[in-house]
Structures are given as C-alpha cells and as structure tokens.
Amino acid sequence: MEELNRCFVGIRLPQEAQAKLAEVQLAIRHKAGSDVVRWSNTAELQIIVLPLGELLVERVHQVMSLLPNIAAQFRPFEITLEGLGGSPSALQPRFPWVGVGGDAQVLMNLHLALERSLMPLLPNYQAKGFQGHIDLGRIKIESEQNRTALGRAIKMSPTGCIYRMAVTQFDLFRSATSSGGVHLVTEGSYPFPSF
Numbered sequence: 237m238e239e240l241n242r243c244f245v246g247i248r249l250p251q252e253a254q255a256k257l258a259e260v261q262l263a264i265r266h267k268a269g270s271d272v273v274r275w276s277n278t279a280e281l282q283i284i285v286l287p288l289g290e291l292l293v294e295r296v297h298q299v300m301s302l303l304p305n306i307a308a309q310f311r312p313f314e315i316t317l318e319g320l321g322g323s324p325s326a327l328q329p330r331f332p333w334v335g336v337g338g339d340a341q342v343l344m345n346l347h348l349a350l351e352r353s354l355m356p357l358l359p360n361y362q363a364k365g366f367q368g369h370i371d372l373g374r375i376k377i378e379s380e381q382n383r384t385a386l387g388r389a390i391k392m393s394p395t396g397c398i399y400r401m402a403v404t405q406f407d408l409f410r411s412a413t414s415s416g417g418v419h420l421v422t423e424g425s426y427p428f429p430s431f
Contacts, residue, residue, distance in 0.1 A: 247283040268389030275373040307426035313339040328383035333369040
C-alpha cells in the first residue's frame with residue numbers, strides 16, 4: 237500500500253452489469269462521436285457510496301476498523317441500474333452517467349451512516365451529498381459543441397432498466413497506479429447480515 241491512498245466506499249458491480257454498461261457506453265459513443273468522451277474502463281465501474289479522499293495507511297486501517305459495525309446496521313437489498321443523464325446538466329454534460337434505482341434510498345441511508353461514522357477520521361472531507369449514479373466517462377475537450385453532442389446522444393439513447401442486482405455488501409476500494417494505468421484494489425469487503 238502506498239503512503240497516500242485515494243479511497244472510497246462503494247458497491248462492486250458484477251461482470252454482467254459491467255458488460256451492460258459497456259453496451260450503454262457504445263450506444264452513446266455511436267451517437268456522440270468516438271472522440272468526444274474519455275470512457276471509463278468498465279471493469280473499474282462501481283457505485284461510489286462515499287469518497288474518502290487521500291488517506292495515509294494508518295488512517296485507512298482506522299477506517300477499516302469501523303466498517304464492520306456500519307455494515308451490521310443494514311440488510312441485503314436490491315437496486316437497478318436505469319436511465320441516463322449527465323452532469324452538471326443533461327443538455328450540456330461533462331460526465332455521462334447511468335442512474336441507480338430500486339432501493340436507492342437504502343444507499344442514501346448507507347451513505348449517511350458512513351459519513352456520520354467516518355467524518356471524524358476525514359479532516360479534509362467535504363459533504364456533497366450522495367450521487368445515485370455511475371459515471372461512465374468524462375468529456376475530453378471542453379467545448380459547447382462537444383457538450384451539446386454528448387447531451388443529444390444521451391437523450392437519444394435507451395433509458396430503461398439496464399440491470400437489476402442484489403446488494404449484499406459494500407467494499408473499501410483504493411486507487412492504485414501501475415504501468416497499465418489506474419485500477420481499483422479492494423482493501424476489504426463488509427457483508428450485510430442476512431437475518
């Protein structure tokens with residue numbers, strides 16, 4: 237583990253869900269043009285429940301010690317990956333995303349529980365509220381033309397239910413760099429009690 241680690245608590249997406257999101261990326265790409273967006277690697281797509289920022293190794297271990305008690309407060313639930321949107325606006329987005337539906341309120345409650353318990357350990361944490369979506373990429377070159385093309389492509393792409401999944405745990409992820417680029421390392425998994 238490196239001295240400083242960019243970490244977040246999130247929900248791991250199964251490979252089948254990642255494959256469905258790759259299809260969505262491809263559909264938008266064909267409508268917006270292949271050079272408009274820098275697409276995220278679908279193997280790295282997860283639902284971010286709480287970004288923790290950059291943490292020292294000691295702080296990562298302190299966070300890990302609190303996570304089992306937070307997981308014990310929740311039960312398994314079901315979510316859907318559905319709808320398309322963009323941030324900061326759907327008309328001229330910089331980030332295309334897929335929304336999270338189903339029992340999304342449970343994710344919000346999990347976010348709040350994590351925030352409440354971990355904030356004392358995160359001196360640089362800035363509360364931004366829970367973002368119930370998965371970012372698919374980021375616009376490459378900032379221009380009104382590119383943002384408009386991306387917004388139009390999002391509007392013209394299918395927006396129904398893309399994938400339905402059970403959520404039985406959350407994970408602590410760390411961004412790691414290698415010669416192949418940035419990838420996610422799972423530092424710990426925290427299952428919800430099933431009874």
